[in-house]
Amino acid sequence: QVQLVESGGGLVQDGGSLRLSCAASGRTGSSYAMGWFRQAPGKEREFVSGITWSSGRRYYADSVKGRFTISRDSAKNTVPLQMNSLKPEDTAVYYCAAKYGLGDAPTRWEEYDYWGQGTQVTVSS
Numbered sequence: 001q002v003q004l005v006e007s008g009g010g011l012v013q014d015g016g017s018l019r020l021s022c023a024a025s026g027r028t029g030s031s032y033a034m035g036w037f038r039q040a041p042g043k044e045r046e047f048v049s050g051i052t053w054s055s056g057r058r059y060y061a062d063s064v065k066g067r068f069t070i071s072r073d074s075a076k077n078t079v080p081l082q083m084n085s086l087k088p089e090d091t092a093v094y095y096c097a098a099k100y101g102l103g104d105a106p107t108r109w110e111e112y113d114y115w116g117q118g119t120q121v122t123v124s125s
């Protein structure tokens with residue numbers, strides 16, 4: 001079992017920045033792919049960014065490419081998501097997810113095994 005806890009959400013103005021963090025505990029290690037997803041009211045959960053823990057390879061949705069940066073801190077077992085140039089359409093609950101295995105980070109939420117409880121990000125115009 002893996003436990004995931006997100007933090008860092010909040011209210012920010014259009015163009016502002018936030019840094020989310022996902023803390024992993026339990027059966028952790030390098031055999032995981034980690035992902036960040038988001039879900040706005042009335043919309044489906046969508047992929048934001050992912051990282052393969054072992055290789056550090058990163059993936060981004062087109063909508064956040066160039067604005068968001070995902071990373072991993074092996075010493076702390078955390079996966080930060082730095083979000084810059086935020087827009088009102090980035091408003092959503094952001095979830096951290098983990099998929100056990102050595103493959104790439106999937107973009108489909110159904111392929112992930114573990115989820116955090118989510119953290120709210122609100123961008124005001």
